[in-house]
Amino acid sequence: MSEQNSIRDDFTLIKKGYTYFDNAATSLTPVSVIQRISDYYNCHNGNVSRGAHQLTRNASLYYQDARQKTARFIDAKEDEIIFCRNATEAINLLAQGIDWKAGDNIVTTLVEHHSNYVPWLRVRDRHQVELRIAQPNREGVFDLGDFKKAISDRTKLVTTGQVSNVLGTVNPVREIADLAHNKGAWLLVDAAQSLPHLPIDVDDLGCDFLAGSGHKMLGPTGIGFLFIKKELQYSIQPLAIGGGTIHDVARDRYDLLNSIERFEGGTPHIAGALGLAAAIDYIEKIGWDFICKKDTQLVANLEEGLKKRDYVTIYGPVENSKRVSLVSFNIENCRPHRVASLLDEMGKIMVRSGHHCALPLTKYVLNATAGTVRASLYFYNLSDEIEHFFDIIDFIHTNS
């Protein structure tokens, strides 16, 4: 309990009395991350690379260190990590950077966040590429046969979230990777929701690309990354070129760098990268054993309590579900935004309501036309907070 209390002391908003169940949108930020960002601006505020003064040197070293830490966090190599704004930008970088040929196909799923869905619709429309969409069952769960059917010899890319941002379900990425690679396709994993909850090793996952967002894993907003396997980097065109990406420029031509920096045009979000590194330090200090154990306990409490209430509809698998500490639900006769605002007003409990940027899933699979309420927890949450949450939803049900 004392360990838990000391963890909670690291988060200012918890100390201010918020019960924060909106971690899938953005996690809270520990003071050490805020301090690291503040230190950069106060003590080392220089631009990265190539300058000869001490501030630029320090900024460059810290930025390099942030890239190393991010790489190590997913068992990648330092020169396989591109910093960008977020997972959305990472996915768009790939969508814009692959040399698509008419007749190629892309395989994605109906469960994806818009960030891993809409870019592929645009690629389809611009490049005469076929988009194949794996359909889950009514609980949002996939049969691998769905992927097997969709992946063909003309599949260039298979792309899937590792964890659904609406259902919390964990997809069998390793098996999907094998199916993709057997047909010569690449695999992109949208890890925005899995990075905070699961230890990730890109080799074990078998992915060729992996996208992540810092702000969902205790880091600041505006920083994310794309992992690109080293041997594939010359198959992908950078999204933005210019300052920082150049080996040489002549009057009528340019040569890009041979390093990962060719993908990071312009001054990067240096403070953000340092903040992300501090977030990784924090997660590693807490440890995956604690995080995973807490996740299992929290989601069990949440599921169990919701299941007991016959006025609640839970979305996603109800029995033997393998999910992170995230559950979407609705309360009978009460629309999602009303529920979320009541939880806020009556209990200072923050949850997300709506479609969670996953309209194909909420419309065509869950049939939740007004959306759902989503409670997404993290290791700093308490069982007592869940009990308080249940008291309020009981009150909402009785009084609406």
Added chain:
Amino acid sequence: MKKSIAFGNKNIECFAIQLCSYGESGDFEFMPSESLQLKFDEITQQMKEKVPNFRNATERFLMFQLREAQVTLYPSGRMILENVKPAQKQIAMEIGEKILKLADLKSN
């Protein structure tokens, strides 16, 4: 979107933002820039008389329907407006303004 709306003896700046919703109807939050400290024990009766589709009243919130919109009103003047048709901030602002007028003891 923001608009200055008369309430009591002063003008209050109010905001309307769209919540996650799609299609022909939309969900919105309406928020005065300062708490109006509505006293539901004093205003509920007059609200009930003027709003035909009243759903529920507690000390902490009122729920009713105005036009097609499902309204949740809090003592601060914050409102959740769901199923606003058409899904426009302007319409949400009009509904919010109308509700504030109904809740304003000075204007009734």
